[in-house]
Amino acid sequence: MGISKVMNSAVTFGVRKPLNWVSNSKLMKNVCENYQDKNLKYIAAWAVGSMILKDGLGCYLYVKQSLANKNIPEEKRKFVAALDLANGGLMILAQLIMFKTISNKKVQEGIFDKFYGKLFERPVKKGYQALLRNRPEFKNLSKVEYAKEFNQAFNKFHSGIKGTFGLLTTLVASTIIAKRIIVPFIATPLAERAKGLLSKGDKKEQPISKDKDTFTPEAKTTK
Amino acid sequence: MTVAEECVARSKRAAEFEKGLKSVMPKSIQTISKMSKFTGEIPNIIINAFGTGLIAPIFIKYNFLSKTDDDTRTYSALRQPISAVLSVVTSAAVVIPFNKLVDHMSKKGFFYNLENKAASFKYNKPTQKLEELVDSATKNHNIEYKSGEKKIVLPKEEISRLMEQAVDDGLKDVEGNLKRRETEKIGKQISRGEFYRNNKTQVQTTLAELKSKVASCSDDKEVSNYFDAKLKELKANKADKELLDIVEDISSRPDLETIKAKIEDIEATSKKFGKFKSLKRVAKEVTTVIEAENKLLRIEKANLDAMKAAIKKGESFKDVIKIANNLKGNTFVYDVIQKHMGNIEANLKGFKQVTGLAVSLAILPVACSMLNYIYPKFMDKFFPKLSDKKHAKTADTFVKSAPQPAVQTTAQATPVKTEQEVGK
Numbered sequence: 015m016g017i018s019k020v021m022n023s024a025v026t027f028g029v030r031k032p033l034n035w036v037s038n039s040k041l042m043k044n045v046c047e048n049y050q051d052k053n054l055k056y057i058a059a060w061a062v063g064s065m066i067l068k069d070g071l072g073c074y075l076y077v078k079q080s081l082a083n084k085n086i087p088e089e090k091r092k093f094v095a096a097l098d099l100a101n102g103g104l105m106i107l108a109q110l111i112m113f114k115t116i117s118n119k120k121v122q123e124g125i126f127d128k129f130y131g132k133l134f135e136r137p138v139k140k141g142y143q144a145l146l147r148n149r150p151e152f153k154n155l156s157k158v159e160y161a162k163e164f165n166q167a168f169n170k171f172h173s174g175i176k177g178t179f180g181l182l183t184t185l186v187a188s189t190i191i192a193k194r195i196i197v198p199f200i201a202t203p204l205a206e207r208a209k210g211l212l213s214k215g216d217k218k219e220q221p222i223s224k225d226k227d228t229f230t231p232e233a234k235t236t237k
Numbered sequence: 238m239t240v241a242e243e244c245v246a247r248s249k250r251a252a253e254f255e256k257g258l259k260s261v262m263p264k265s266i267q268t269i270s271k272m273s274k275f276t277g278e279i280p281n282i283i284i285n286a287f288g289t290g291l292i293a294p295i296f297i298k299y300n301f302l303s304k305t306d307d308d309t310r311t312y313s314a315l316r317q318p319i320s321a322v323l324s325v326v327t328s329a330a331v332v333i334p335f336n337k338l339v340d341h342m343s344k345k346g347f348f349y350n351l352e353n354k355a356a357s358f359k360y361n362k363p364t365q366k367l368e369e370l371v372d373s374a375t376k377n378h379n380i381e382y383k384s385g386e387k388k389i390v391l392p393k394e395e396i397s398r399l400m401e402q403a404v405d406d407g408l409k410d411v412e413g414n415l416k417r418r419e420t421e422k423i424g425k426q427i428s429r430g431e432f433y434r435n436n437k438t439q440v441q442t443t444l445a446e447l448k449s450k451v452a453s454c455s456d457d458k459e460v461s462n463y464f465d466a467k468l469k470e471l472k473a474n475k476a477d478k479e480l481l482d483i484v485e486d487i488s489s490r491p492d493l494e495t496i497k498a499k500i501e502d503i504e505a506t507s508k509k510f511g512k513f514k515s516l517k518r519v520a521k522e523v524t525t526v527i528e529a530e531n532k533l534l535r536i537e538k539a540n541l542d543a544m545k546a547a548i549k550k551g552e553s554f555k556d557v558i559k560i561a562n563n564l565k566g567n568t569f570v571y572d573v574i575q576k577h578m579g580n581i582e583a584n585l586k587g588f589k590q591v592t593g594l595a596v597s598l599a600i601l602p603v604a605c606s607m608l609n610y611i612y613p614k615f616m617d618k619f620f621p622k623l624s625d626k627k628h629a630k631t632a633d634t635f636v637k638s639a640p641q642p643a644v645q646t647t648a649q650a651t652p653v654k655t656e657q658e659v660g661k
Contacts, residue, residue, distance in 0.1 A: 034347075036588070037359070038356050048587070060587075061590070064597075087312075094313050130269075135489065138490075142258060142261055142262075142491055145490075145494075151249075152250065166410075167251055167254030168258065174273070178272060178273040179269055182272055193288065198294075198296040199302070202313075206303065206304060
């Protein structure tokens with residue numbers, strides 16, 4: 015009984031109350047209005063803004079923690095951190111470019127229409143309308159009712175297919191090609207420059223002389 | 238049939254239309270439709286992890302633009318798969334359960350707030366079926382439902398807003414349809430009718446040829462190939478644009494049967510227009526037919542305008558339904574409820590976006606720390622060469638075999654420290 019009381023309190027104060035508080039906030043009022051109106055710019059801005067925030071914070075944390083991680087060999091540590099920095103910066107840049115290009119609804123519609131536009135043109139639509147007319151489910155509908163319901167279903171289907179196509183192109187172009195191929199490809203050489211930036215202020219590394227004794231205690235104290 | 242039954246039948250028909258369209262559309266569209274399964278949250282996480290874990294390391298390790306040594310690049314590249322696994326683990330453990338929790342709370346009426354009842358109908362999903370909701374709304378002229386144990390009652394203002402949204406959608410459809418008919422359709426049909434009138438022989442000959450060829454085709458593929466060739470031939474012979482449009486119209490029908498029906502249809506229409514003596518007569522015929530069809534649309538528009546005016550005046554749900562009932566087969570109540578459902582979905586989507594961001598930002602430091610902890614340990618264990626552990630071992634052996642200095646304290650002789658010096 016004690017445990018269930020604690021659990022209930024944890025759920026109430028840890029989950030329900032905060033979520034209820036968010037759901038009643040002014041911010042959510044604004045978000046709901048825009049999501050209901052399908053304000054695409056607003057929705058896309060939230061999606062991209064979230065990605066940038068997550069990538070930005072991730073980049074900061076990864077760089078900070080990598081630099082401080084004594085378990086990573088010292089000569090590799092700075093490169094690992096520099097790669098994180100270059101990756102993070104480029105990732106944000108890639109998201110913004112994608113937002114303006116391949117993930118942009120107008121661009122996606124253009125690509126979709128180029129490949130599949132003809133399949134949704136009016137004469138083709140009329141053809142499908144005629145093709146489905148004889149199905150038993152629609153026999154009782156009048157010509158006008160049938161046309162109206164078919165049009166609604168066809169438009170919904172069309173926008174659904176367009177939406178899926180958009181998500182798939184974004185997934186392939188952004189998630190795989192841009193974020194996992196182009197970004198690491200550019201970030202790796204860029205990391206060398208970033209490494210220089212992270213090393214600013216550090217003492218210059220002394221090259222180890224072949225003849226220098228680095229093992230004896232005397233040698234260490236003179237270093 | 239009651240309004241509720243009619244609404245449910247309409248909802249079932251909508252599903253049938255979708256199923257039907259999926260089955261008759263070309264393979265490419267069917268494939269895209271099937272791939273919608275790969276666009277959810279879980280596939281997104283998996284694809285993202287696949288990219289991070291398997292693709293990105295290749296472009297870090299085998300990067301010909303980079304001057305950094307191969308060992309360091311390999312060491313850094315191997316961080317990606319670990320990061321991908323951790324991302325899947327944190328998503329599976331936190332992000333996905335969180336979104337499921339929000340859905341569960343929505344179905345159980347947990348977003349019920351006595352102080353701010355607006356949240357109740359914004360985020361809580363009904364437990365009842367659509368049929369029951371429509372039935373109750375039709376009888377009681379109100380939208381109220383149960384979400385879990387909570388009873389949600391939509392305020393009058395919210396119902397007015399939903400009614401207005403539903404009416405606006407209807408008006409947009411009807412007005413768009415009317416506009417297209419009054420401008421584009423009339424012009425196109427008059428031009429087509431005039432072509433039929435002036436080119437009787439050419440049209441009939443072409444249609445006869447199409448008819449006989451189509452009759453000899455055994456399947457849709459064959460007929461499609463025939464039309465491709467025919468259109469090419471017409472273009473090469475610089476055929477009249479109207480004739481090309483007619484053949485294209487026929488060829489765009491999705492199967493043999495509808496193509497045959499379209500040829501018959503055009504044949505009958507062209508014969509009818511071929512008998513007319515003047516353009517004026519053609520225009521009159523086209524206008525009469527289109528006007529008859531437009532009449533029904535105008536009645537619908539007038540009805541929707543009346544509904545909109547009543548809503549603006551603040552009339553009740555009951556009174557607006559009465560106006561809607563002037564139209565046969567009206568399912569206005571269904572449209573209003575569907576609007577409400579759509580709004581709940583949109584609100585939850587926005588809600589998950591905001592709270593999901595907060596959750597992701599909150600777990601990010603944990604994920605980073607986990608990576609920071611696991612990565613070097615993983616490398617030490619499985620890639621000791623890369624993580625300098627092997628070098629350390631070699632150095633250790635070297636130190637042990639080196640001539641020992643005369644004076645040596647235990648602390649100074651600690652091999653690990655010496656190795657680090659060597660590493661530098």
